[in-house]
Amino acid sequence: MINFIIRGFGRYAPEKVLTNTDLEKIVDTSDEWITTRTGIKERHVVADDQAASDMAFESAKMALADAGMDASELTHIVCGTFTPDSMIPSCACIVQEKLGISGQACVDVQAACSGFLYALQTARGYLMLEPDAKILVVTSEVISRRVNWEDRTTCVLFGDASGAVILTSGTEEESPRVLDSMLAADGKLGNLLTVHGGGSAYTYKLGEPVGEEFFVQMAGRDVFKHAVRSMSSICNDLLERNGLTTTDVDVLLPHQANYRIIDAVGRKLEIPEEKVFCNIHKYGNTSAASVPLALSEAVESGFIKDGDLVLLTTFGGGFTWGATLVQF
Ligand code: ACO
Numbered sequence: 387m388i389n390f391i392i393r394g395f396g397r398y399a400p401e402k403v404l405t406n407t408d409l410e411k412i413v414d415t416s417d418e419w420i421t422t423r424t425g426i427k428e429r430h431v432v433a434d435d436q437a438a439s440d441m442a443f444e445s446a447k448m449a450l451a452d453a454g455m456d457a458s459e460l461t462h463i464v465c466g467t468f469t470p471d472s473m474i475p476s477c478a479c480i481v482q483e484k485l486g487i488s489g490q491a492c493v494d495v496q497a498a499c500s501g502f503l504y505a506l507q508t509a510r511g512y513l514m515l516e517p518d519a520k521i522l523v524v525t526s527e528v529i530s531r532r533v534n535w536e537d538r539t540t541c542v543l544f545g546d547a548s549g550a551v552i553l554t555s556g557t558e559e560e561s562p563r564v565l566d567s568m569l570a571a572d573g574k575l576g577n578l579l580t581v582h583g584g585g586s587a588y589t590y591k592l593g594e595p596v597g598e599e600f601f602v603q604m605a606g607r608d609v610f611k612h613a614v615r616s617m618s619s620i621c622n623d624l625l626e627r628n629g630l631t632t633t634d635v636d637v638l639l640p641h642q643a644n645y646r647i648i649d650a651v652g653r654k655l656e657i658p659e660e661k662v663f664c665n666i667h668k669y670g671n672t673s674a675a676s677v678p679l680a681l682s683e684a685v686e687s688g689f690i691k692d693g694d695l696v697l698l699t700t701f702g703g704g705f706t707w708g709a710t711l712v713q714f
Pocket of ligand 1 (some may be wrong): 414539
């Protein structure tokens with residue numbers, strides 16, 4: 387039996403902040419609309435010379451320092467992103483190069499906003515096969531380059547950021563320990579949230595301008611409905627599988643997509659608001675980066691304390707969703 391121990395947490399958000407008031411100058415929107423419908427007040431956006439790997443590099447360095455580890459000790463890099471620097475090489479390979487190391491197995495995992503829980507589960511799989519592995523699980527998203535800045539229904543929702551953890555095996559006495567995880571998807575609902583452009587189903591010719599399909603397109607209301615239903619039901623399934631109930635949960639940390647979704651999931655699970663971590667007002671929806679970014683902040687601020695049972699849950703395009711239990 388392998389114990390999956392998180393050795394370090396890291397996060398990074400770019401310096402540039404875009405407030406709701408700034409957005410009022412770009413599209414026909416208002417701070418009041420964005421705040422009441424989403425809870426978002428501001429989001430971070432990359433500088434012109436930054437890509438996903440640059441942010442991943444920063445959060446990876448923080449996680450390694452937190453773990454007291456040198457990059458050369460890593461055996462695997464698993465990167466969750468739907469906005470990698472390029473199709474080839476993968477973001478994981480570029481992060482490896484930036485860390486000044488080589489030889490590690492490097493792979494990107496694409497599960498949209500569920501990217502972190504999928505990447506973490508991939509890392510647990512590697513650890514089952516290679517218990518001595520030391521794995522960087524890093525997520526990074528540059529969504530500001532994949533939203534249509536003329537579409538007010540999507541561009542106000544997202545932000546750029548990165549989050550990372552270091553996962554190794556350990557003893558039952560060590561913590562934080564990943565206890566269990568469940569993942570799910572339903573490809574029939576894929577068309578409700580898409581970024582088609584750049585994919586092989588679309589034919590492009592050199593010099594052609596890009597169209598709307600290159601950017602996030604979303605049926606917001608449908609996403610909302612499925613997000614609440616899927617996250618709450620997989621959380622209940624995971625708790626039940628572990629002989630637990632929502633009253634055992636000390637902290638619920640959901641994907642930060644929209645405050646109303648976070649609130650609705652908490653209510654459905656009957657977990658009181660004061661146990662639900664939320665930082666969406668500062669970052670917006672940072673997709674795969676949102677959970678490790680929130681985790682890192684929740685640990686540093688003392689919102690998550692030693693001994694806490696923490697329930698993570700995500701939902702994203704695909705549709706994909708998941709839940710993970712971590713014992714601190
Ligand atoms: N500013 C002002 N008005 C707006 C804006 C805006 N930014 N965006 C939409 N509106 C208008 C609409 O045009 C509409 O106007 P109309 O009534 O005149 O037609 C009105 O506001 C209401 O629009 P709705 O879409 O019905 O608003 P709703 O309350 O559903 O909120 C929202 C929209 C915030 C997008 C919500 O549906 C939502 O949060 N959905 C989930 C989105 C999400 O989290 N996606 C990420 C999922 S995870 C991933 O993998 C990326």
